[in-house]
Amino acid sequence: xxxxxxxxxxxxxxxxxxxxxxxxxxxxxxxxxxxxxxxxxxxxxxxxxxxxxxxxxxxxxxxxxxxxxxxxxxxxxxxxxxxxxxxxxxxxxxxxxxxxxxxxxxxxxxxxxxxxxxxxxxxxx
Numbered sequence: 871x872x873x874x875x876x877x878x879x880x881x882x883x884x885x886x887x888x889x890x891x892x893x894x895x896x897x898x899x900x901x902x903x904x905x906x907x908x909x910x911x912x913x914x915x916x917x918x919x920x921x922x923x924x925x926x927x928x929x930x931x932x933x934x935x936x937x938x939x940x941x942x943x944x945x946x947x948x949x950x951x952x953x954x955x956x957x958x959x960x961x962x963x964x965x966x967x968x969x970x971x972x973x974x975x976x977x978x979x980x981x982x983x984x985x986x987x988x989x990x991x992x993x994x995x
Contacts, residue, residue: 882921882984886914886970887978894967897959908946908964917941931989960969 893894901905948958 876985881907882917883914884918884975885980886911886941887974889943891968891971893943894964894971897964898961898968899959901957901959901964902955904957906957906959908948908959909943910946910967912942912944934955 881909893909893911897908897910946958950960951964952958
């Protein structure tokens with residue numbers, strides 16, 4: 871039986887959310903650090919655009935699959951006034967991102983659970 875791509879996609883999104891959560895947590899932890907530049911992860915849509923569909927080789931002369939794209943954490947452009955200490959963390963924005971990440975994790979888990987239930991129902995039949 872072939873692996874279901876939805877589970878792979880959910881895994882990739884979950885990994886991306888973990889990296890983004892670490893980035894937001896680092897920003898919050900360094901909110902009072904002079905000269906700290908806030909970071910964020912590139913949008914998941916860009917990660918998906920860079921990720922090619924993997925091909926399976928059915929003959930020895932066929933080409934292999936594409937490599938997976940890594941998640942890029944990059945400095946974030948200041949969205950508001952920069953503090954005199956040159957710190958670019960805006961706490962309100964970071965807390966909003968943390969809420970978005972939580973909701974995305976919950977949605978990801980609910981979709982995987984529903985798909986798993988549907989898959990198990992079809993296998994039992």
